[in-house]
Amino acid sequence: MTDSSSAPKPVANARKRIMAGMRPTGKLHVGHLLGALNTFVDLSRRHDCYFEVADLHALTTKFERSDEIAADTRTMVMGWLAAGLDPEQCTIYVQSRIPEISELYTLLSMVVPVSWLERVPTYKDQIGELGSEIATHGFLGYPVLQTVDIAIMRGQGVPVGQDQLPHLELSREIVRRFNHHYGTVLLEPEAILSETPYVPGTDGRKMSKSYDNGLMLAETDDETLTRIKTMYTDPTKIHKTDPGHPEACPVFFFQTAFNPSMAPDIAHRCRAGKLGCVEDKADMARHLNAALAPLRERLRAIAAKPRFVDEILADGTKKARATAQATLAQVKAAMGLSG
Ligand code: SF4
Known part of the structure; x- marks a missing residue:
């Protein structure tokens, strides 16, 4: 275990950099609204928020249907905006359009023991549920990519439900290990515990696109x-x-x-x-x-303005990419890989 005492800590009760992401699911349902979007909107009014369309994450379980991701991205972001996210108050961007995320993912992968990833409870659960064909290198590395998402945007806080706390703890552990080897470069993210109610679908199971049991926003x-x-x-x-x-x-x-x-x-x-x-x-x-x-x-x-979402994503991705480039430059310098 590495020492975390030297890691920078977020300032309490101050405006923070918040990072949160969502896989591009296409049409949103009431579960998304109650479980995440209302929290996103609330945080975006009080903090410096970065909201990511996590399309690389979508590939971990949807790599054979990658052609659906672009349309699902647009549809989902329309839902975000309709739910109240204001692009003037937060940064909305697409993960795959920031190549620095993939580069930092490669670098961080080098310091993460495979055993840390194999012990993530959802790894085995999801393979059991979705089948062994999703047991790819990318799927195993999901928590590393998640850590990069937060670290590269200098996220100080991440809204999570109680059930996601172990994932964030793993991200903190990965950051500590990186900082132990290369100096205090990355921020250790803090959990912002948010209420994520269990939203039932029309069949009584958890509301989910995969169960087709949603009450849709659109x-x-x-x-x-x-x-x-x-x-x-x-x-x-x-x-x-x-x-x-x-x-x-x-x-x-x-x-x-x-x-x-x-x-x-x-x-x-x-x-x-x-x-x-x-x-x-x-x-x-x-x-x-x-x-x-x-x-x-x-x-x-929003649907009546076809270019609107594209422009918001272009602006947000440009801003987020600049942040990512700055973080990656610091990481590479710390590792002795720059220039
Ligand atoms: S059981 Fe019927 S009456 Fe009772 S809360 Fe449910 S829908 Fe309403």
């Missing part, structure tokens, strides 16, 4: 209502008069999120057999659609 009110009508509910409540268990019902989750003032009354009536699921779903759909209306309006306005 759909009409009627489409949302249609999806909600088929939503999984408490299976023990067949009739309106049956006592229900709202705490185990996805519909109630969304009532709590988008109709919070009425949630206690809804829970009471559900348990007392005085509220039917059909009625509750229609009510939930109304509140969700009302909450999403401004976002959907912005999404339509």
Whole structure:
């Protein structure tokens, strides 16, 4: 274990450089909004935020469908902007368009023991879930690339949920090992613990594009209502008069999120057999659609300007690349590789 005492520490309660990324998923759903985007927007108003479209990361599990990534990038960034990210207040960029990220990835890879990567819990879990064909060199090196994403932009803080803390700890460990060998060059990132609620999908499992169970941001009110009508509910409540268990019902989750003032009354009536699921779903759909209306309006306005997203990504990538170039130059100088 290396010594971390000499590593630079972020200044408490000051404006910080925040780095966060998201793989280009294409159309966004309410899970993205509640799980990440609302936090991104909040942080971008208080800090110097760098938001990365992590398209190289997407290749680790999607290398055979790489032709979808460009369109998914544009669609996702439209969702980011509609959710409230203001390109005047933050830097939005594309990972693969900054070659310095790949160069630093190569350099950092040299100091990271393979055993550190093999012990990452999600490595074995995801291979078990997605199959051994994703067990590539790139997939194993995912945590190194993630560390580079943060370090190269001089990220001091990274918004993470409790479940992602081990990944950030590994990034800190990698930075400490690099700094131990070459001097204090890279910043050790701090976790900004954010609430990442478990957002259920229409089938009760976690809302996810791969399960096709999302309530999408870019759909009409009627489409949302249609999806909600088929939503999984408490299976023990067949009739309106049956006592229900709202705490185990996805519909109630969304009532709590988008109709919070009425949630206690809804829970009471559900348990007392005085509220039917059909009625509750229609009510939930109304509140969700009302909450999403401004976002959907912005999404339509952005879609009407086809060059808008391209320009934002070009500007943001230019700015982020300058930061990356400066960090890489310091790293190479420290390693004795420059000039
Ligand atoms: S009444 Fe509402 S909260 Fe209760 S089980 Fe039905 S949908 Fe869920």
